[in-house]
Amino acid sequence: MTRPISSIEATVLENAVRIGAVGNLSPETVASIRQLSVTATCKCGCATVWFGPKGDAAKGSIAAEACGTWNGVTIDIIVWCTDGQIVGLEVVGAGKVGLPDPTSVRSMEQWFQAP
Incomplete structure (x- = not known):
């Protein structure tokens, strides 16, 4: 399964x-x-996508961490890289979460900052 990244x-x-x-x-x-x-999507049905040649078996390090909202729920966003190349966009939440609203993406510090 290979397709261009969506907008x-x-x-x-x-x-x-x-x-x-x-x-x-x-x-x-x-x-x-x-x-x-x-090159691969998450087997659980969430919106996580992988870009590496090994698909969802890609291993690497965290290049970025952020939070956003999907259907009013806060979710984590993790960008994975290997050898300086982006290999994954992971969304973490309860169940089959979708992609967050792009305008809701904030740093962890901004998201959890006390009022």
């Missing part, structure tokens, strides 16, 4: 990298987000 996947990924970067991704890697190809 909403790319926007969520770009926002997460811009807002919640914890690793070093080159400007070229960030600029290439809209050219990524999805």
Whole structure:
């Protein structure tokens, strides 16, 4: 299964990298987000997608962490990388969560900051 990254996947990924970067991704890697190809989706049915040549078996390190909302519920967003290349966009929540609203993406610090 291979398909181009969708516009909403790319926007969520770009926002997460811009807002919640914890690793070093080159400007070229960030600029290439809209050219990524999805090679696998999560088996649980959530909106997690993988871009690496090994699909969902990709292993790597966290390049960015953020939060967003999907259907009014807060979910975590994790961007995975291997050898400086983005290999995954993981969404973490209860059950089969979808992609968050791209405008809701915030850093962990912003999201959980006390009023």
